[in-house]
Amino acid sequence: MFSSGYRMLLAVLLVAGIANTAVAGPSAESLINDRIDKLRQIPDEKRPQAIAQQVAGLAADIGALPAGQGKVKLADTLAHLVTPGDPGKETLQAAADTLAKSLTETPQPAKNDKPAEPYMELAMLARYEGVSTTLKDPQLAKADEILVANDADVQKADFTLKDLNGKKVTLSALHGQIVLVSFWGTECEPCRKEMADLDLIYTHFQAQGLAILSVANENEFRIGTFLRKNPGVYHPSVLADADGKVTKQFHVDTLPRAFVFDRDGKLVAQSMDMRTQHQLLLMLAKAGLHP
Numbered sequence: 001m002f003s004s005g006y007r008m009l010l011a012v013l014l015v016a017g018i019a020n021t022a023v024a025g026p027s028a029e030s031l032i033n034d035r036i037d038k039l040r041q042i043p044d045e046k047r048p049q050a051i052a053q054q055v056a057g058l059a060a061d062i063g064a065l066p067a068g069q070g071k072v073k074l075a076d077t078l079a080h081l082v083t084p085g086d087p088g089k090e091t092l093q094a095a096a097d098t099l100a101k102s103l104t105e106t107p108q109p110a111k112n113d114k115p116a117e118p119y120m121e122l123a124m125l126a127r128y129e130g131v132s133t134t135l136k137d138p139q140l141a142k143a144d145e146i147l148v149a150n151d152a153d154v155q156k157a158d159f160t161l162k163d164l165n166g167k168k169v170t171l172s173a174l175h176g177q178i179v180l181v182s183f184w185g186t187e188c189e190p191c192r193k194e195m196a197d198l199d200l201i202y203t204h205f206q207a208q209g210l211a212i213l214s215v216a217n218e219n220e221f222r223i224g225t226f227l228r229k230n231p232g233v234y235h236p237s238v239l240a241d242a243d244g245k246v247t248k249q250f251h252v253d254t255l256p257r258a259f260v261f262d263r264d265g266k267l268v269a270q271s272m273d274m275r276t277q278h279q280l281l282l283m284l285a286k287a288g289l290h291p
Contacts, residue, residue, distance in 0.1 A: 029070045032061055036077055044193050048085035048276075055082060059094040067105035075102035076118040079125060083273035084190055089130070096125045100135040107137065115139040115146070123147055128272045150251040154259060155267045157249045161215065161239035164224050169213060169237055172265070177209045178287045179261040180280075182236075183252045184216055186226035190274035191256045195234060197277040202236045205289060209263070212236035217247040262287035 026034075035058060042050050058078055065071045075098045082095045099122050108116035115123075116139060123143035125131045133140075160170040171179065182198060184191035195214065202212045214234070216223050219242045227234060241247050250259065260269040260283045269283040281291075 028061070028065060029074060032058060032065075032074055033077075036074075036081060039081065044085070044190065044274075048087040051082055052087040052091045055087070055091045055094050059098040062098050063101055067102070069106065072099075072102045072106050072108060072118060075099040076121060079118075079121050083125070083129065085274060086276045086279050092125060092129050093131045096122060096129075096131040096133055099125075100133045103135060103137065103140075108139070110139055110142075115143040119143045120146070124272050128270060151267060151270075154250050154270075157246075159246045159249065161213075161241055161246060162220070163237050163239055164220055164227075169239060171213070171261075174211050175265045176263055177211045178263055178284060178289050179265075180210070180212045180284065181250070181259045181261070182212060182214045183247060183250065183255060183257045184214055185255045186216065186218060186222060188255045192230070194256050194258075194274050194280075196232075197275075197280055198236060199232075199234050200277065201280055201284070205284070206235075208289060210284070210289060214238045215241050215246055217241045217244045217252075258283065260284060260287050 035054070039047065039051055039054060055078070062071060062074050062078060065074070075095075079095045079099045082091050099118060103118055103122070108118055110116060119137065119139040120143045122133060122135065123140055124147065126133055127144065127147050158170070158172045160168050162168055171181070180198070182194070184195060198212055198214070202210060214236050216238070218240065220240045223238060223240055227238065250257070254273070256271070256274055258271045258275060258280070259267060262268050268286040271279070271283065275283065281289075
C-alpha cells in the first residue's frame with residue numbers, strides 16, 4: 001500500500017505531465033501559420049475567393065495574440081498573402097489593420113537606416129492598394145517617402161532594350177501610346193497567369209494604341225527557351241534586361257510588377273503583385289483606355 005506522501009508525489013508528477021503535454025502541443029501561432037500555408041496551396045484561380053472568406057477570421061485570431069515578434073511576423077505574412085489577385089478591398093483593409101496593430105504593439109527597429117520590411121509593406125498597401133491606416137510611426141512615414149521617391153524615378157526612367165528578334169525598343173519613343181511595362185520571370189508562376197491576361201488585353205486593344213512591354217531580368221536564350229516550351233503565342237514585346245539595369249531603375253524587387261503610362265508618358269498606375277484581367281483593365285482605364 002502506498003503512503004500518503006507517495007500518493008501526493010505521484011499526483012504532482014501526473015499534473016506536471018499533463019501540463020507538459022499541453023505545452024508540447026501546437027501553439028496558437030503555429031496553428032495560424034498552418035492555416036495560412038493551406039491557403040497558399042489553393043490553386044491561383046480559387047485562392048482570392050478563399051482568402052476573402054478566411055481573412056477576417058485570421059485577422060481576428062492574429063489580433064488576439066499577445067504582442068511580440070511572432071505576432072508581427074504573422075501579420076506581415078497575412079499582408080503579403082492578400083496582395084495577389086483581387087480578394088477585395090475589405091480583405092486588404094483587414095490585413096492592413098492587423099499589421100498596423102501588431103506594429104503599434106511591437107515597433108520594429110530600422111535596418112541600416114531603412115524602415116523595417118513590415119513598414120514598407122504597410123506603406124505599399126496604403127499607396128498602391130488604397131487602404132487606410134491610422135498608424136503614426138516615423139518608419140511608416142519614411143517608407144512612404146521612399147515610395148514617393150521611387151515613383152519619381154520611374155517617371156523619369158527611359159530605356160532601350162532588345163526584343164527576342166534583336167529589335168531595339170525605347171520607352172520614350174512610345175509617347176502617344178498607352179504603355180504598360182510588365183516585369184516578369186520565367187520561374188514566376190503568378191507571372192504566367194498574368195501574362196495570359198496581358199496577351200488577351202493586348203490583342204484586343206492594340207489597335208487603340210496600347211503597347212505592352214514585358215521585361216525579364218534574364219538573357220535572351222533563357223527567355224526564348226521558356227516561351228517555346230509554353231503553349232500559345234505571346235504577342236506583346238518581350239524584352240531582355242539581362243544586366244538588370246532597367247529592373248533596378250523601376251525599383252522592382254518582387255514579381256510580377258506592372259506600370260502604366262498614359263499617352264503623355266505620365267505614370268498613372270502600378271501594381272505590387274499579380275493582377276487579374278479586371279484589375280489590369282482598371283489600371284489601363286486610368287490612362288484613358290476604355291472598352
